[in-house]
Amino acid sequence: MGNFFKRLFAKPDNQRKEITVPRAALVQASEASTAPLDENQIEGLTRAHRIEPPQLVVGMGRNQGRQRDNNEDALFAHTATISTSSATLPLGIFIVADGMGGHENGHIASDIAVRAMSNYLFKNLHASLFGVHPEPPQESLQEIMRQGVLRAHEEILRAAPGGGTTLTAALVLNSQMTVAHVGDSRAYSIFLDGRVQTLTRDHSIVKRFQELGQITAEEATVHPQKSMLYRALGQGDSLEPDVFTAQLPQPGYLLICSDGLWGVMTEDELFDIVVSAPNPQMACQSLVDAANDAGGPDNITAILVRLVE
Amino acid sequence: MDRYQIQEVIGSGGMGTVYRARDTHFQAVRLVAIKEMISNIADPLVRKNIDQIYERESNILAALRHQSIPRIYDYHTQNDRAYLVMEYVNGRDMDDLLTATTTFFPEEQILNWAVELCDVLEYLHNHKPEPIIFRDMKPSNIMINQQNHVVLVDFGIAKVFESGSKNTMVGTQGYSPPDQYRGEATPAVDVYALGASLHHLLTLRDPRLEAPFSWADRPIKQINPNVSDELVAVVEKALQYSADDRFKSAAEMKDALLSVARRTGTLIHSGMMSLPTGSSSTTSRGVKALWIFECEDEIRGTPLYYGGGLFVGCYDNNLYALDASNGEFKWKYATDGGLPGRPAFFDGNVFVGSEDQRLHVVSARTGSVVWTYFSDGPMRSSPRIAEGHAFIGSDDGYLHAVNVSTGRASWKTEAAAAIRSTPCVTSDYVYVGNEAGELLCVDFRGNVKWRFKSKRAISSSPIATPEAVFVGSLEGTLFALDPQSGWTLWRFRLGKGTVSSPAVSGKMVFIGASDNVIYAVDAASAKELWRFTTEHQVSATPMVYKDSIYCGSVDGHLYCLEMKTGRLKWAFATEGPITGSAVANEDIIYFGSTDKKVYALLA
Numbered sequence: 001m002g003n004f005f006k007r008l009f010a011k012p013d014n015q016r017k018e019i020t021v022p023r024a025a026l027v028q029a030s031e032a033s034t035a036p037l038d039e040n041q042i043e044g045l046t047r048a049h050r051i052e053p054p055q056l057v058v059g060m061g062r063n064q065g066r067q068r069d070n071n072e073d074a075l076f077a078h079t080a081t082i083s084t085s086s087a088t089l090p091l092g093i094f095i096v097a098d099g100m101g102g103h104e105n106g107h108i109a110s111d112i113a114v115r116a117m118s119n120y121l122f123k124n125l126h127a128s129l130f131g132v133h134p135e136p137p138q139e140s141l142q143e144i145m146r147q148g149v150l151r152a153h154e155e156i157l158r159a160a161p162g163g164g165t166t167l168t169a170a171l172v173l174n175s176q177m178t179v180a181h182v183g184d185s186r187a188y189s190i191f192l193d194g195r196v197q198t199l200t201r202d203h204s205i206v207k208r209f210q211e212l213g214q215i216t217a218e219e220a221t222v223h224p225q226k227s228m229l230y231r232a233l234g235q236g237d238s239l240e241p242d243v244f245t246a247q248l249p250q251p252g253y254l255l256i257c258s259d260g261l262w263g264v265m266t267e268d269e270l271f272d273i274v275v276s277a278p279n280p281q282m283a284c285q286s287l288v289d290a291a292n293d294a295g296g297p298d299n300i301t302a303i304l305v306r307l308v309e
Numbered sequence: 310m311d312r313y314q315i316q317e318v319i320g321s322g323g324m325g326t327v328y329r330a331r332d333t334h335f336q337a338v339r340l341v342a343i344k345e346m347i348s349n350i351a352d353p354l355v356r357k358n359i360d361q362i363y364e365r366e367s368n369i370l371a372a373l374r375h376q377s378i379p380r381i382y383d384y385h386t387q388n389d390r391a392y393l394v395m396e397y398v399n400g401r402d403m404d405d406l407l408t409a410t411t412t413f414f415p416e417e418q419i420l421n422w423a424v425e426l427c428d429v430l431e432y433l434h435n436h437k438p439e440p441i442i443f444r445d446m447k448p449s450n451i452m453i454n455q456q457n458h459v460v461l462v463d464f465g466i467a468k469v470f471e472s473g474s475k476n477t478m479v480g481t482q483g484y485s486p487p488d489q490y491r492g493e494a495t496p497a498v499d500v501y502a503l504g505a506s507l508h509h510l511l512t513l514r515d516p517r518l519e520a521p522f523s524w525a526d527r528p529i530k531q532i533n534p535n536v537s538d539e540l541v542a543v544v545e546k547a548l549q550y551s552a553d554d555r556f557k558s559a560a561e562m563k564d565a566l567l568s569v570a571r572r573t574g575t576l577i578h579s580g581m582m583s584l585p586t587g588s589s590s591t592t593s594r595g596v597k598a599l600w601i602f603e604c605e606d607e608i609r610g611t612p613l614y615y616g617g618g619l620f621v622g623c624y625d626n627n628l629y630a631l632d633a634s635n636g637e638f639k640w641k642y643a644t645d646g647g648l649p650g651r652p653a654f655f656d657g658n659v660f661v662g663s664e665d666q667r668l669h670v671v672s673a674r675t676g677s678v679v680w681t682y683f684s685d686g687p688m689r690s691s692p693r694i695a696e697g698h699a700f701i702g703s704d705d706g707y708l709h710a711v712n713v714s715t716g717r718a719s720w721k722t723e724a725a726a727a728i729r730s731t732p733c734v735t736s737d738y739v740y741v742g743n744e745a746g747e748l749l750c751v752d753f754r755g756n757v758k759w760r761f762k763s764k765r766a767i768s769s770s771p772i773a774t775p776e777a778v779f780v781g782s783l784e785g786t787l788f789a790l791d792p793q794s795g796w797t798l799w800r801f802r803l804g805k806g807t808v809s810s811p812a813v814s815g816k817m818v819f820i821g822a823s824d825n826v827i828y829a830v831d832a833a834s835a836k837e838l839w840r841f842t843t844e845h846q847v848s849a850t851p852m853v854y855k856d857s858i859y860c861g862s863v864d865g866h867l868y869c870l871e872m873k874t875g876r877l878k879w880a881f882a883t884e885g886p887i888t889g890s891a892v893a894n895e896d897i898i899y900f901g902s903t904d905k906k907v908y909a910l911l912a
Contacts, residue, residue, distance in 0.1 A: 058355065089794075128796075136761070140789075140797035142835060174793050176776070201520075205490045208521050212550065214487070230482040230521050240518040244834040245798045247776060247790070 016020035031182025036232030053083035054309030056092045056172060059280030059302075061288040065260055070100030072165075073258050074110035076118045082129070091129060092172040093121055094303045096185045097165045098258040100109075100232060109156045109234050113165045117180075120144075121171060142243045145171060145180035149233070149241040156234035164232040168256050170198060172230040175250055175307060181242045185234050185258045185301075188267075189249035190274050196267040199246060203231035227259070253280070254305040260298035261291050280304040313343060313394065329397055332382075339765050340397035341382060347390055360386055366611075367393065367415025369441065370464055377429035377460050386833065398460045403448035403506070407513065413533050418538060419510050419568050425459045426451065426503055427563035434496040434559055442494040446502035448509060483516035484509075488552050490521075497552035500562055504547025511536050512542065524548050531839060531875065539569040596869075596879045599897065600636030600908040601733070604629060608901025610691070611651035611850070611890040613659065618673060619899055620659050621907050622648025628661050629907075630670070630676055633894065636909060640676030644669055650691035651890070655713055660699050662688030668701055668711060680716035686707060690741075691731040691770075696753060700739050702728025708741050708751060720755035731770035731810070733778070738792070740778050748788075749779055750795055759795035763788065769820075770810040770850070777832065779818050781807040787820050787830065799835035803828065810850040810890075812858075814872065819858055821847025827868070830876055839875030843868060845886070854893035854912060859900075861887025867900055867910070881910060883885040 056079045064071040076095040082088070097113040099106030106301045124144050128137045137144060149167060156163055166183025179187055185203040189195075203206070206223045208230065210214045220226060233239065248254055253274055262270070265287075273290055277283030284302045313330040313883040319342065320327040332339040363386065379396035386392070396747040403422075406414075426446070433441040443450075443461065452460040486501035505516055508524060512532040519527070529541045543565045549555045556562040606625035613620040619633040624647040630639040646664030653660045659673045664687035670679040686704030693700045698710045698719060704727040710719045726745030733740045738758060739751045748761040748771060765783035772779050777789040777798055783806035789798040804824025811820045817838060818830045823846040829838040843862035851860040857878060858870045863886035885904035892899050896912045 087794075100504075115327055136759075136794070136796045140799045141791075142799035144445050173791065173796070176793075176798075178798065203520075205487075205521070209487065211520075212522055214550070228490065230490075236482065236517070239513070242834065243799075245776065246833060 012300065042111050042151055051308045053081060053088045054081075054090050054174075054307060055081050056090045056091065057280055057306045057308050058094070059282070059284040059304045061300065061302045062086065063288045063292065063296075063300045065293055065299050068297075068299055069298045070107060072107040072110055072261065073299040074107075074114045074165075075301050075303055076114040077303050078118065080129070082087030089129075089174060090307060092305060093118060093169070094172070094254070094256055094305060095167065095169040096256045096258055096301050096303060097167045098183065098185050098235075098260075098299065098301070100164035100166075100229070100235075105156075105160035105234075106165065109163030109165035110162040112156050112159055112163075113152045113167045113233055116155040117148045117167065117169055117248070120148035120151045121169075124148075125171075141171060141173075141178045142245065145169065145178050146241055146243050147244075149180050149182060150239060153233045153239045160234065162234075164229070164234045166229070166258070167233050170254060170256060170305075172248060172305065172307075174256070175248045176245060177248050177254065178245045179243070180201070182239065183258065184227070186262050188255040188257075188262075188270065189246070190255055190271055191252040191253060192275060196271050197249075198267075199244075201242060203229050205230050221263075247263050248305075248307050250307060250309075252306075255302060256305075257287070257302040258299060260296070260300035261287055263298065264294035264296075266289050274304060280306055313341060315331065315343070316340075328651060330394075332394075340399075341394050342379070342397045344393040344395070345390055346393075353439065360391075363391055366464075367770055373433075373436075373441075374595055375429055375432045377458065378432075379460060379462060398452045398454055398462065400452045400460070401452035402462070403451040403453060403510070406453065407448055407509065407515075410513065413513065413535065416511075416536060416573070417570075419507060420540065420566060421457075422451075422453070422459050422510075423503070423507055424563055424566050424570075426461075426506075427559045429459070429461055430496070430499050430559035431563060432505065434499070437869075440496065442496065443499050444489070445484075445493055446506055447479055447481050447500050448506055451506065462574075471740045482521060483519065486552065487522060487550060493552075495552065496558055497555050500547050500555050500559060501549075501552075503559075503562070504544050507544045508548065511540075520842060522550060534842075537569065537573045539572055540566075543569055550876075566773075596881045596910055598881075599911060601909075602629075602631055602636040602638070603903050603906040604636070604901075604907070606647075607646075607885065607903035607905060608907060609649050609888045609903060610901065612892050612899050612901060612907065613652040613654060614892050614899060615654040615659075615673065619907070619909075620652045620654075620661075620673070621659050621901055622650060622652060622663075623901075623905075626663070626665075628652065628659065628671065628676075630659075630673070631907065633897070633899065633909070634905070642669070642671045642676045642678070646687060649689045653692045653694050655694040655699070658713075660692040660694065662690055662692060662701055664689065664760070666703070666705075668692060668699060668709070670699075670713075670716065676736070680782045682709070682711050682716050682718070686727065689727075689729040693732045693734050693739075695734040700734055700741075701728060702732065702741055702743070705731070706743070708732065708739065708749065708755075710739075710753075710755060711876075722749070722751050722757060724749055729768045730780075733771045733773050735773045735792070738773075740771040740773055740780075740792075742771060742780055742782075744768065746782065746784070748778070748790065748795070750778075750792075761788070761795045761797070763791055765806060768808040772811050772813055774832070776811060779811040779813060779820075779832075781809055781811060781820050781822070783807065785822070787811060787818070787828070789818075789832070789835065801828070801830050801835045801837070808848050812851045812853050814853040817872070819851040819860075821849060821851060821860055821862070823847070825862070825864075827851060827858070827862075827870065827875070829872075841868065841870055841875045841877065848886075848888045850890040852891045852893065852898075854898070856912065859891045859893070859898055859912075861889065861891065861900060862904070863888070864867040865902070865904075867891065867897075867898075867908075883908065 074097045079092040095114045097110035099110035166185040168181045168185040170176045181200040184204045186197040189197040205228045206226045210220045273286045316329045319329045328343045367384040383394040442640040450463045484502045484505040491499045604623040610622045619631040621629045627641040642651040644663040668682040684703035690702035707721040709721045724743040726743040730742035744766040750758045769781035785803045785806045787801040803822040807822040809821035827841045844864035846863040849861040861867045866880040883902035898910045
């Protein structure tokens with residue numbers, strides 16, 4: 001906890017070694033484990049000394065869970081920072097894929113998905129990002145993300161027929177992220193003021209029943225078809241991924257996770273664990289632990305990203 | 310299988326391949342289609358079970374006799390493969406037709422196909438002893454033969470064969486009803502899927518690319534106004550969420566379709582200007598101008614409303630000041646050129662660019678000149694005022710930053726091509742397009758931070774949000790660019806080029822184009838939300854006011870559309886093309902037309 005409060009209440013004059021946490025605030029914060037940060041805390045955080053260059057800090061968790069025999073989830077995370085006199089560019093590629101249960105090729109499909117997607121992104125962005133004389137990419141970022149998903153889809157059809165997987169991928173450039181999504185893994189924006197926004201829309205039939213008001217949220221969690229997807233990589237001839245651009249939550253976190261995590265935890269629980277952990281790495285381990293404590297019915301995968309600036 | 314001479318592969322899908330072959334048993338050329346299905350099920354017990362089901366189903370199919378069902382000649386299984394030999398259908402599947410078409414299909418054509426499809430479903434559903442449920446009605450399973458009749462291909466038999474480990478996907482997403490996802494196979498399932506196929510045919514919107522059961526989000530008439538209300542009602546009934554609310558049978562649906570054909574007869578619907586049924590009773594006739602003011606030449610630009618006054622540039626070279634409440638003339642100020650842009654207000658003065666190469670600054674109260682600033686080309690861009698400067702482009706190829714108090718340029722940035730686009734100023738940067746197709750991002754010292762290149766001129770004026778800079782191009786694209794790097798976030802294809810500028814409200818972006826259309830696009834995902842087709846090019850910039858979009862067209866109308874749906878609320882006719890944008894204040898809409906008049910309407 002020490003680092004977190006150090007960061008939270010760090011003096012603007014960069015005296016990092018001194019922990020000058022008002023006792024009352026510390027007690028209040030640790031006790032109020034289910035409440036959003038209070039205004040003083042947020043102010044303390046947002047006013048914390050500037051970190052230069054702005055950089056992405058990432059944590060990951062991946063666990064089989066308590067009830068599955070294998071782990072069909074896959075993840076990919078990559079960060080880089082270019083900081084020169086001409087530009088400062090924090091960059092990240094984050095992918096979670098959840099191979100579909102019951103499919104022989106589920107784990108292969110998720111494996112191919114993260115590799116094909118990341119491979120496509122690097123190929124198509126390499127010159128623009130890392131070239132000696134960088135030029136913007138010819139295609140739009142959304143088109144590159146969409147094509148990456150379609151390549152992964154085709155690759156699964158070819159190499160692992162019958163296999164299916166979800167895919168939720170975020171390309172972060174500066175404070176902007178372009179997200180491509182198929183299936184029921186999720187991306188969340190977690191803001192330090194307590195807001196938790198689900199950025200993606202589950203392509204599950206139960207979610208659709210729920211959107212149409214045919215069943216309630218409570219009914220959805222116990223519905224027999226709750227993991228039935230109407231859209232997945234490796235399934236069907238045509239595939240239309242959801243692709244959109246959004247601001248990276250600031251101050252806050254981007255969380256990408258499989259349903260093994262979000263299926264057993266409320267948004268409040270996600271928020272509490274994320275903001276009370278000392279860093280994103282520990283936060284992800286705590287998220288995995290919490291999902292296992294809740295029964296661990298499925299594979300658990302989480303990527304947590306924070307832009308520090 | 311020696312009997313069949315394979316000629317070519319005519320299709321392949323997830324479960325196998327379809328070949329065209331010649332049946333060598335017959336002297337005359339008899340062509341057959343051979344469907345080869347490969348099983349990847351390892352468990353021998355499951356395999357045996359499936360083989361039995363397959364054989365039983367094949368037997369059933371072989372006994373079917375209907376003009377819209379290909380005859381089954383033969384079937385057999387061999388190791389992990391199963392073969393089905395059937396009548397070869399010479400034609401194209403409907404999915405191909407849908408992909409190939411650029412215009413809507415005539416309603417009569419769709420009606421004919423629909424009646425035939427109901428007929429074959431009726432036949433299948435009445436099969437004894439057990440009804441046959443097709444389970445996968447969709448355009449790619451419907452062939453149109455040389456005689457323009459429908460033939461159903463790819464029967465549920467394939468589904469039986471490929472059952473087994475697949476339990477995450479059922480039917481074809483987009484065409485299948487909710488009850489099918491629950492594992493039900495009733496006639497109502499086929500009725501729904503037929504409704505979904507008809508919806509696809511009528512709107513050309515592929516339901517596989519949309520969320521399931523989302524028909525309400527894309528009403529047929531909004532996309533294709535030419536469809537008769539009667540046919541829409543039939544399709545909507547077939548697409549009811551609850552099976553009980555659909556047609557009881559394919560026969561009942563066929564009757565409904567036949568009565569549509571009788572009632573509508575030969576179908577002539579102009580559609581363009583007609584109001585959708587059930588919309589508000591306000592019509593074009595109901596909208597009256599509060600006042601009209603006539604100038605001496607065309608008005609191509611946009612008025613400025615400020616403090617009870619309306620300021621309008623005109624091609625008679627004058628800037629007019631009118632009383633916004635009643636249209637009374639207050640003063641006019643003469644320049645030596647046409648005024649194509651929109652005036653700006655700052656500190657008691659009105660700023661306007663003129664084709665006489667000058668930026669004119671006049672007192673809003675009296676119309677007397679305060680100062681003028683010369684550039685080396687006509688000023689067709691409009692001034693934007695921020696940080697103590699007026700930012701304006703010129704045909705001289707420079708973006709000018711003119712100090713508002715001294716009237717002198719603090720800097721000018723070379724754009725290398727005429728600037729007719731109006732700058733967009735944020736707290737960090739100035740964005741402006743040029744006729745060479747570039748969008749420039751310039752900082753407040755005049756340094757170019759980035760240049761974005763489009764293939765054709767950017768006369769459109771950019772608009773920036775923290776997420777993106779939006780701008781249209783003559784190459785026929787609406788772009789969303791990253792404000793920091795200038796990288797393209799997304800591009801949205803317009804039917805033709807555009808000089809219209811985007812307008813933004815919440816998560817929606819609006820823009821007109823030369824293909825006569827006003828588009829609404831989702832700002833985050835670039836998905837088209839709706840489109841409204843006018844009768845001529847849309848060069849004007851849409852204006853957002855309250856829940857509505859106001860936009861003029863070269864067809865002479867000012868259109869008022871519902872922001873969320875694009876539905877026409879009213880259209881107001883003028884006597885000339887409208888190229889400028891409208892402005893709103895306290896529920897009054899002001900705009901000019903090339904019929905030389907300035908209009909004030911109730912919003």
